[in-house]
Amino acid sequence: MSEAPTDLLQQRYGSGASPAVIDNPIITALLAHRSVRAYLDRPLPEGTLETLLAAAQSAATSSNLQAWSLLAVADPERKARLATLAGNQAHILQAPLLLVWLADFSRIRRLADLQGAELEAVDYLDSFLVASLDAALAAQNAAVAAESLGLGTVYIGALRNRLSEVIEELRLPPLVYPVFGLCVGYPDPVHPAAIKPRLPQELVLHRETYRVSPTEAGAIERYDRILADFYRQQGLPSANWSSQAIERLKKVETLNGREQIGQRLKKQQFELL
Ligand SMILES: Cc1cc2nc3c(=O)[nH]c(=O)nc-3n(C[C@H](O)[C@H](O)[C@H](O)COP(=O)(O)O)c2cc1C
Structure with missing residues (x-):
């Protein structure tokens, strides 16, 4: 599957x-x-996990703290339980591998405990962001590496919907939480995935200082039509981006349980000060 960049950009x-x-x-x-x-019911080549992890560990990491870990789930029963917890997403079960990307200060906590050292900074929101961002950068490197091997991926943010149960299922210690999952497997050619159009660059790019584009409303209307056409071509219910984005954020219920993660993270000893 190697398409010309001009065709890819068009899509x-x-x-x-x-x-x-x-x-x-x-x-x-x-x-x-x-x-x-x-996904196909086809095992991954030997060395896939180690390759993806090496790609992930090659990402930049704040202050070289490497405050993240990777939990690889291949057991079908555990994947089934996680699929249920993540809103019954069948692809979690279908993919041979579910990678759970963890923000993880527990390793440095254990090290500090051995030395009798304090870790005051861990209690602050910035440290939580550091670990979460590091995990995300690592995951994206792994996703790109997987795609370069002809594999497909999908992130699973819904792994945070029922955070307590996921933490229990994975036996995560304090100072560890699952940022998201990532399914990995061979794409099923019977159900090919297509390139989803994005907002035009004029809406996303600011030069020097932030300035709302005077053409914003019209450009969003055009993008709404492009995305609606995309969904139609995919045989999916037609939807436009404007209403989807507002629907997704309009009510707290759309968080599907994630509105409680602040409290749950505190139990996990992330103080978020
Ligand atoms: C952090 C994150 C969480 C996501 N969670 C889910 C999910 O739980 N289930 C799902 O099917 N897709 C999930 N996605 C995939 C997005 O829906 C997808 O990336 C977006 O619609 C753009 O489509 P594309 O990746 O095909 O370009 C997630 C993506 C990200 C970045």
């Missing part, structure tokens, strides 16, 4: 003028990303 931004990009194999691979939600 990424819909019809009309695509931005001019500098082309190389890594950029082409990044442009070709799509989330995969249908």
